[in-house]
Amino acid sequence: MIWMARVLAGPVLWAVLFSAVYALHGAGCHLGWSDRPLGFTDLHHAAMWTVWIGGLLLHAGLVVWMPAGQGRARWIIVAGTWIGLVSSAFTLFPVIVTSTCF
């Protein structure tokens, strides 16, 4: 089952990141983080960016270091890591380009 865990690692990380950013989004709006300036942005965006970028780095690590096995077994693991990376990059990209609580 280690093979299956490797295949699922990328998509699972996407699910975790998606949930974390979505939860941060709701909690930040409730706590008024978007009204608290932080550098060139606000606390709300900064928190979500941090989680997202940290997650992308983890994804990149999976893509580079995790694949194992040979032939079809390796190919499916590689595909799984890229599915996770692309999904996280694409679906969470809106955290940097859209407004938050309205």
Next chain:
Amino acid sequence: MTDATQQGPGRDAGAGVLPDGTAIEAADIAASPPQRALVLHRQLDKVWRDLPGWRGFFTSVNHGTIGLRFMATSFVFFAIGGVLAMMIRAQLATRDGAFLDVELYNQIFTMHGSIMMFLFAIPLLEGLALWLLPKILGARDMAFPRLSALGYFCYLFGGTVIVLSLLFGVAPDGGWFMYTPLTSRTYSPGINADIWLLGVTFVEISAMAAAVEITVTILRCRAAHMPLTKMPLMAWYLLGTSVMMLLGFPPLILGSILLEVERAFGWPFFDVARGGSPLLWQHLFWLFGHPEVYIIFLPAAGALSTIIPILSRTTILGYGAIVAAVIGLVFLSFGLWVHHMFTVGIPHMALAFFSAASALVAVPTAIQIFAWIGTMYEGRVTLRLPMLYVMGFFATFVMGGLTGVMLAMVPFNWQAHDTHFVVAHLHYVLVGGFVFPMLAAVSYWMPLISGRWRVAGLGEAAFWLILIGFHGTFFLMHLTGLLGMPRRVATYPGDPEWEWLNLISSIFGMVQAAGFALFAFDIVMQWLFGRRSWRNPWKAPTLDWAMPLPAPSYNFASLPGPRQPDADAILPLARGEGLLPGAPRGWRETLVVEPGSGRPQHVMVLATNTALPVATSAAIGSFFAMMLAGLYWLAPLGILATLIMAWRWGEIMGTTTDHPPAEVAPGLSLPLHWQVRNTLAHTGAVALLVADATLYASLLFGVGFLTVVAPGWPAPETGFGPWMLPLALAALAAMAVSTVIAHLAEARRDSAALRVWTLAGLGAAGLGLALLAPLALGLDDPTRHARDALRGAVVGFAVAHGVIAVMLALRAHVDAVRGRIGGDRRGALPVWQLFQKFWLATSIVSVALICAQEVLA
């Protein structure tokens, strides 16, 4: 003879290793000597056949019988749902339609959607999976035959109640997604909504049973040395489906429970005036509802990936890419439920998240479409009847997918929301992505089901009627939708420009209905009058055709092994040259393998014919019936009856003696499942707890969601007072002690003090449960505010799991007393441990959550 079981207590005896510790490789498995096929057939048939007559109906647990029943029953409900659809089309054919009044129209469109979704689509895929999986994987039955039968009777009873409600004029009428507050007690005072909530939840027991069953069967009941990376694609699709069911159904079940509790007892989860939110229902519903589309699509896509290469006389293109696409779909489909809620007023950020995810999910879908087209391009397509339905799938589903991408874009969604454009889209996706492939599948596998070949011409005529009727009906709905016609209206007197489009839709709707009737007629004719089919009529390489026609109850006289990987092995397998030939011990046996590699691990002895499943479903049904009748004070009797039945399930499991290992092949013997730890039951318990954890996570999501959307929560009154925290900590301590004892009991199962250990564990678990009671009673009135209602739900979750843990502890103690534990025999100990850990972990989170609320209040 090599004996793989000679290992000491505490080890997982015979777990796919030879006595010297090396793994069982394919080369270690020799061919069994050939025997007379007829003798083997008689021996197996005696053990595996159903009882004759009505006794057989109530006692059969065989996957072939139950799977066919599921499929036949689902087609009956499909016919009922289809008649309702025709009534809808009759009503909408003219703008002042007087065929139905508004009240009845509401019931009919609600019932049409509910029947097609919950009583047709899901049960049909369950039935197909139950019937087909052991055949393509090289097994004799599913992992839990009694669970299959239980699921069927829950489906039959629940579905019957839902349909009968229509005859009595009390059918659900709030739309198939039952939005609150329309379905709350204030606006739906009758029992219509209760029938949906209780009936669908009753039916969903069958879905959860099937999900556990399918997951475990695919992972553990494959042919020896069939690795995951080489199993048929259909199995990959069904594995994805079953995992999605384990994760997708719990939010719906939770939502239904919460709404029914609100309606019955006034706990305000969705009532805005008391801190609830109707959007919580929408979130929970669509957390299920959107993955549901893919739950339906994946088995259909599996059928396509099976049929297309065979009828194109080639092999599938891009096996690895398709597996990766399935995995991507399984995950991504859980990230786009909010696209059903784009117009409810949610923040821009969430709109953007879910719009992006909705667009992205088209990618893995497209990969599969291209793989299928590429396969057809590489091969030589023969336009037999199943292939016609495949073509119908392409023509229909691709259009549905494209309109899906359109609807994923927020600005377009705002324009088309709740119009007939959406009705057209969902029918293109569901009929194109499920019904056409399923009709292809039925046409393809009918010779294996009936042993007969179809009557020429009828099927083709039915196909063209369905295809033309469908597109004539639903293509025009895109136009009526773009013209602004809303869904769920019975008349449209002020909008004559919609009338001719609706009239044409209705006419084609009748053509489509005639096509489905002809399809059913074709099946009946084939069954009754078709000529006998020859073996493997499609020249398929898959194991499902490596058996006589029609498929016998035991599937294979001997199980496929490394030397019998495909349909060419039909004669050697019938002569017993595979693994586990015949039924020499008079038991229903199948092989259990290691999940990844497929190395054989042990032999599972499966349940035989029993009426326990039907009795258990009747007990569960009694609870739902009393709730439906408003006899809430009697409903606990239904729970008690269910617990008694659950106890009976454990009674006929286990063994008091050590059995010798079973000879699987010359030189290779494996232990029976009673004498290993990592049994199918253990894997099934893990799968069930995954679903259970999802339900709990959904409950926590509800707490979080209401916390951030409901302003001004009141401070607790009695709250979590000073005496309650020590009580909660004492309960957690008792749970922790019983968890430790469960481990110690297994570690010391050979000792004379075993009974003392299990008794102590039972006492500790019972104490933990008892300490939860005053905790539950000490909380604020749950009808006061959503916060209090959620607290009640969280504590109720802990109490319910406490009851299960105590029952399992009692089961373990009785196993110890009766001598079912000792040596390699562990009885109920491993499953008890699992539930104890789960109960402890979720209870710790619940107590921490309630404490945090106190601190933050």
